[in-house]
Amino acid sequence: MYRRTAMLAASALGLAVAAGVVPTAHAAYPERPIKLVVPYTPGGSTDQFGRALAEGMSRELKQPVVVENRPGANTMVGTQSVSRAQPDGYTILMGTSASMVLNPMLYKKPGYDPKDFKVITIGIEVPLVVVTNNQVPAGNTRDFAGYAKAAGGKLNYASVGLGNPLQLATEMLKSELGVDITHVPYNGSAPALSALLANDVQLMVDVVSTSLPHIKAGKLKALAVTGRSRLDVLPNVPTVAESGYPNFHAATWFGLAVPAQTPADVVGKLQAAAARVLVDPQFRNTFGALGLVVQAPRTQAEIDRYVTADRESWGKVIRANHISLD
Incomplete structure (x- = not known):
């Protein structure tokens, strides 16, 4: 009797599998809290974005999404930790252009392979602004290109360090404008902007939030923004693409990534929860006000194409300038 019952059960299971109706092991996901590793220190706009996204996803998933800050080594500490996590959807990463695109090209041994991850959400772009000081006789990128060419390589640009997206974006812009400007790295945005204000350097590509007070005060001129569209906080400033360089786009991004072997149904639930947060008007207004x-x-196909295009774009700059941070 037991043998017959077992055979019937096995037969029923086989039919169910064939019909595709057996519930997966992850059907109840999530059954416990989820950890979101943010590879930055607490308090900045990046951390604020991660926490707001986690809070919204907690409501959608009916489980806490708990932020764990793991800064260090230009995002590599936190990223390495998630690359070693179980691919079960309970440890996810706030993936960024730095961790998913730049670091594997800039460092010989970042401690992980980008193939270890699947980027499942592009949450925000951080467009950059091209700024100069009032002593430079240029009000747009074309004017600046003419001024730089006339200066014959005597102009300087500021960044916050070799291999930083701000420096890479400026090298990309130099190539697009066909100008020769010398790189001067500084230890942070504040000293870099001070040098620009003093005309020690004549150009900087900066994150909008740090330059915006100087732009509004009339101390710096915004020549263009580097994203695909104008910004609400700088509505009268054109994009570089609008200014006559249609193929130009440079922006850092932040989103979500999971270990590559995470089951598709789990990825789908995470993506759906994040998507509902991203379309929330209050969420959009809060972060739009920060630039x-x-x-x-x-x-997923669009995300894969986005990341591939980003790698190709930054990769050209890194290879052309032989930039390595090892």
Whole structure:
């Protein structure tokens, strides 16, 4: 009798599998709190974005999404920790252009392979602004290109360090404008902006939030923004693309990534929860006011194309300038 019952059960299971109706092991996901590793220190706009996204996803998933800050080594400490986590959807990463795109190209041994991850959400873009000081006779990128060419390589630009997205974006801009400007790295935005204000350097590509007070005070001129569209906080400043360089786009981004082997149904639930947060008007207004561009939800295929294009774009700059941080 037992043998017959077992055979019937096995037969029923086989039919169910064939019909595709057996519930997966992850059907109840999530059954416990989820950890979101943010590879930055607490308090900055990046951390604020991670916490707001986690809070919204907690409501959607009916489980706490708990932020764990793991800064260090240009995001590599936190990223390495998630690369070693179980691919079960209970440890996710706030992936960024730094961790998913730049570091593997800039460092010989970042401690992980980007193939270890699947980027599942592009949450925000952080467009940059091209700024100069009032002593430079240029009001737009074309004017600046003419001024730089006439200066014959005597102009300087500021950044916050070799291999930083601000420096890479400026090198990309130099190539697009066809100008020769010398890189002067500084230890942080504050000293870099001070040098620009003093005309020790004549150009900087900066995150909008740090330059905005100087722009509004009339101390710096915004020549262009580097994203695909104008910013609400700088509505009269054109994009570089609008200014006559249609292929130009440079922005850092923040989103979500999971270990590559995370099951598709789990990824789908995480993506759906994040998408509902990203379209929330209050969420969009909060981060739009900080000069961050909240992204519309993308399909997985669109996300894959986005990341691939980002790698190609930054990779050209890194290879052309032989930049390595090892």
